[in-house]
Amino acid sequence: MNNNELRPFWARYFNFDLKFGLVLLVLVCTVRFLLVLKANQTGNYGPIGAVMFISAIIPFIFLSKKGRKKIGISSSTKIGTLTLSLLTGIAFSFLLYLIGIQSFVIQDLT
Incomplete structure (x- = not known):
């Protein structure tokens, strides 16, 4: 299988498929859900911003330019x-x- 969508480093460990996407989704969403529950108890919402930032940069960490284009992230002129x-x-x-x-x-x- 050709993994041009993933950066070469990550292509050695992962495949660009539904399983990879679901694992990332579950990891990020579970952490965010637990942090929101904790923030409702403590009133400290700071860590949620960090999780949101991480979820925003994940495509740039894992995906090549071709992969970002495939999921719809493209630059505008x-x-x-x-x-x-x-x-x-x-x-x-x-x-x-x-x-x-x-x-x-x-x-x-x-």
């Missing part, structure tokens, strides 16, 4: 679209922040 997407993301993040602040202020007053 349209700077205007990227800029609009960035600004929209910032605006919605700020809106969610304001909603969160507002909900805590109302909660503190009652």
